[in-house]
Amino acid sequence: MSSAEEDYNFVFKVVLIGESGVGKTNLLSRFTRNEFNHDSRTTIGVEFSTRTIAVGDATVKAQIWDTAGLERYRAITSAYYRGAVGALVVFDITKHQTYDVVDRWLKELYDHAEPSIVVMLVGNKTDLAQAREVPTEEAKMFAENNGLLFLETSALDSTNVEQAFETILKEIFQKVQKQKQRSSQSSTVSLGSESPESSAPAQGEKRPCCVAI
Amino acid sequence: MEYEEKTGRAHRPLSPKQNVRKNLDFEPLSTTALILEDRPANLPAKPAEEAQKHRQQYEEMVVQAKKRELKEAQKRKKQLEERCKLEDSIGNAVLTWNNEILPNWETMCCSRKVRELWWQGIPPSVRGKVWSLAIGNELNITHELYDICLARAKEKWRSLSTGTAEVECEDAGFSAADREASLELIKLDISRTFPNLCIFQQGGPYHDTLHSILGAYTCYRPDVGYVQGMSFIAAVLILNLDTADAFIAFSNLLNKPCQMAFFRVDHGLMLTYFAAFEVFFEENLPKLFAHFKKNNLTPDIYLIDWIFTLYSKSLPLDLACRVWDVFCRDGEEFLFRTALGILKLFEDILTKMDFIHIAQFLTKLPEDLPSEEFFTSIAAIQMQSRNKKWAQILAALQKDNREMEKGSPSLKR
Numbered sequence: 001m002s003s004a005e006e007d008y009n010f011v012f013k014v015v016l017i018g019e020s021g022v023g024k025t026n027l028l029s030r031f032t033r034n035e036f037n038h039d040s041r042t043t044i045g046v047e048f049s050t051r052t053i054a055v056g057d058a059t060v061k062a063q064i065w066d067t068a069g070l071e072r073y074r075a076i077t078s079a080y081y082r083g084a085v086g087a088l089v090v091f092d093i094t095k096h097q098t099y100d101v102v103d104r105w106l107k108e109l110y111d112h113a114e115p116s117i118v119v120m121l122v123g124n125k126t127d128l129a130q131a132r133e134v135p136t137e138e139a140k141m142f143a144e145n146n147g148l149l150f151l152e153t154s155a156l157d158s159t160n161v162e163q164a165f166e167t168i169l170k171e172i173f174q175k176v177q178k179q180k181q182r183s184s185q186s187s188t189v190s191l192g193s194e195s196p197e198s199s200a201p202a203q204g205e206k207r208p209c210c211v212a213i
Numbered sequence: 214m215e216y217e218e219k220t221g222r223a224h225r226p227l228s229p230k231q232n233v234r235k236n237l238d239f240e241p242l243s244t245t246a247l248i249l250e251d252r253p254a255n256l257p258a259k260p261a262e263e264a265q266k267h268r269q270q271y272e273e274m275v276v277q278a279k280k281r282e283l284k285e286a287q288k289r290k291k292q293l294e295e296r297c298k299l300e301d302s303i304g305n306a307v308l309t310w311n312n313e314i315l316p317n318w319e320t321m322c323c324s325r326k327v328r329e330l331w332w333q334g335i336p337p338s339v340r341g342k343v344w345s346l347a348i349g350n351e352l353n354i355t356h357e358l359y360d361i362c363l364a365r366a367k368e369k370w371r372s373l374s375t376g377t378a379e380v381e382c383e384d385a386g387f388s389a390a391d392r393e394a395s396l397e398l399i400k401l402d403i404s405r406t407f408p409n410l411c412i413f414q415q416g417g418p419y420h421d422t423l424h425s426i427l428g429a430y431t432c433y434r435p436d437v438g439y440v441q442g443m444s445f446i447a448a449v450l451i452l453n454l455d456t457a458d459a460f461i462a463f464s465n466l467l468n469k470p471c472q473m474a475f476f477r478v479d480h481g482l483m484l485t486y487f488a489a490f491e492v493f494f495e496e497n498l499p500k501l502f503a504h505f506k507k508n509n510l511t512p513d514i515y516l517i518d519w520i521f522t523l524y525s526k527s528l529p530l531d532l533a534c535r536v537w538d539v540f541c542r543d544g545e546e547f548l549f550r551t552a553l554g555i556l557k558l559f560e561d562i563l564t565k566m567d568f569i570h571i572a573q574f575l576t577k578l579p580e581d582l583p584s585e586e587f588f589t590s591i592a593a594i595q596m597q598s599r600n601k602k603w604a605q606i607l608a609a610l611q612k613d614n615r616e617m618e619k620g621s622p623s624l625k626r
Contacts, residue, residue, distance in 0.1 A: 046411050048418050065418065075534040076410065077337040079419070079452040101293075104300060111307060112338045 008052050008061040012172050013083050014165075015113075016066040017105045018090035019098040023124040026155035027090065028066045031165045036156055046080070053166065055173045062169055081112035085176075086119070086168045091139075093123040093152065094131040099139065106146070118171045120149035122164055127154040303336045310339040318346055331542050332588075334535045341453035347541035348462050356457040359429055366428030370396065395439045399427045402444040407530070412452075413444075419451050426451065426460050433464060440476045442521030443467070449525045449537065471545035475520055485614050486520075487512045489607040490549045496598045497553050501560050508568040512552075515575035520548055527576075532584055546596055546603035554591030558582075 016024040025047055029035040032049035047066040052059055065080060089105050091098040102121065109119065121143040123134060136152060143150035149167060153160040252259055259267070309330065314321050321327050335343050373396060403423050406413045413423045426447045431439050446466065450459040467476055474482035490512050495502040518527055523540065525533040540547045555578065556563065563571055596603050 046418065048411065048416070063418070073410075073530045074337055075449075075530040076412070076452055078341060079412065082455070104297070107304070108300070111304065 008059040010058060010173070010176065011061045011063055012085050012169060013063045013065065014086035014088065014168065014172075015080060015084045016064065016088050016090060017109060018088075018122075019092070019095075019101060022090045022092040022095075022098050023155050024066050024088075024090050027088070027122070027124060027153065027161060027164075028064055030155045030158060030161045032064065034158075046076070051165075053169065055166075055170050058173065060169055060173060062165060064165075077108070077112060081109065084113050084117060086172050087113065087117055088120050088122050088164065088168065089148070090122045090124050091134065092125050093134045093139075094125055094128045096133040099123075099134045102142070116175065118149070118168055118175060119147075120151065120164060120168045122150075123152040124155060126152045126159055127156045306330060306333070307336045307338055310336065310343070315339065315342060315346075322346070328542065332539060335538045337453070340534065340538070341458070344450075344453060344537065344541050345458055345462055348465050350461055350465055352461075352465055352468060354433075354461045354464055358433075359457045359460045362429035362432045362460075363425050365432040366425070369432070370428065391438075395431060396428075398441070399424065399431075399439050399444070402441060403427075406444040406448045410530075413448055419448075422451050422456050422459075423447055425456065426463060429460055430464060430467075434467075437467070437473075437476055440478070440521075442526075443476070445522040445525040449523070449534065469545065471520070471548065475517075481614060481618070482611075483513075485607065485610045486549075487516060488610050489603065490516065490552065492598050492606050493549065493594070493596060493603070494553060494556070497594050498557055498560060501556060501564055504564050505571070508571065510568055510571055514572050516552060518576060519552055523548065524551060527578055529580060529582060532582055532587060535584070535588070549603070550594050550596055551591055553594040554587065557593060558587060558590040
């Protein structure tokens, strides 16, 4: 990893969840590598990517988890949600069934994650407008009623992908800031992967930390 | 928000490849490759009889395809229903564990009701807590101790990687070469620990955590060091516990008599475990036992792998975790009971195989093991032999062993 990549103030773990085939992996690759793969295979294990962005005057490293393994191995659910401060619940706007089960995903999320986790509902594949089965208004209402952020995206033509991740990271950041103000001695959990080989000791503020919000 | 902004998007120039999403799902599956067409105009028309026949064939094919689609839709619906049912039952179990059992652990953990719920599998969200409580912390390891061990491990890694001369005789008997070898082994093994999960490999989210725990352990127990198989145990714990808690559970788990025997490669004691296993093997599955004997198939061939990794390498991960659940409840005898459960489940197939096929089969179990049948099979194994329990049989064998060793030290391997 380059040193520039390591320059950040916060690490936020964000998980992608939703039915198989809704485009989670492509949302992730569009955001972190600006790539879209037409023939993407089913994610077997965990796809794991990071991207560092500026939020306000801070630098935030988004550590994004994407898995189909979740559907396959119940044994990894706990590890998947542990420490997550944000979640994108993704459905496919052209398949109503993937939207119908959103509340099941939310239930699982709240069963495992911190209640304060920031959640965004994402309707993906807007490029397939002619095949739309889930009206924007319907999903928007659902999100409002459940206190979720909401956006529609297309990982294929990049629409709103950047915005979706930026919005959720900003929201998390604001929550963290508010919490910091509230209690100066907040409990901090280090999410930063401490490389065992790294010879430089973690330096105070630069030390990646993630506030448990 | 900006949904409306995209209306002009269709006109945006896109490369043809980008423009067309390969999405077969949107083609009505049943009609792909099913097109009834007349012959091209430049050819003579089909005879009426043939056209009629083709029309009939076409209609039959469409009917078949529709039937198939309906069947698949029903199958999907059933799968969804099953999933919902499973998720609901897990949800209910979580409530029971969180509200009733965990707050009253000491009094409730051994009750019949809890034991039964435990057998069903611990929900992932409380699994780590239950494992921690059940494994306990006899060694009184604190988070601070973990930090100290980790710091020491990092120190050693650093001195090895920079090639600085070792402070000699730091702990006598463990040379720099040994340490280096063990460090290399850890690296190699991490890359091979659940590779398809992509969680522990280089660049994966828990790569460094796994590395840290294994390194810290070699500093905590230099007399044991790193032994292959440990990476799997640590990995399963990491999936369910925070780092320091995973280390505490790891160290305490490895400190159990059976694990110590195996990880210190105490050959005599391992043989005693195998012998005890064979007592119950013969008792529960006499026919298969005889077949194995006839083929000279000794338990070490399959048990070593199963015991060293606590089945996490050999069984599908979800099943392995359920085995761990009950192992935490019942202790080491459950590891051997599980082994017998596997043998029982495949008894019919195994009886027909010869040495090499049995060995191959048992060292690479089918990936689609049906969980309910599997646990039913384990449940059918009796861990009593002539009124003696596992611990008694094992103790008796150990005593015999000691006496034999006293008699002829050369027998010790």
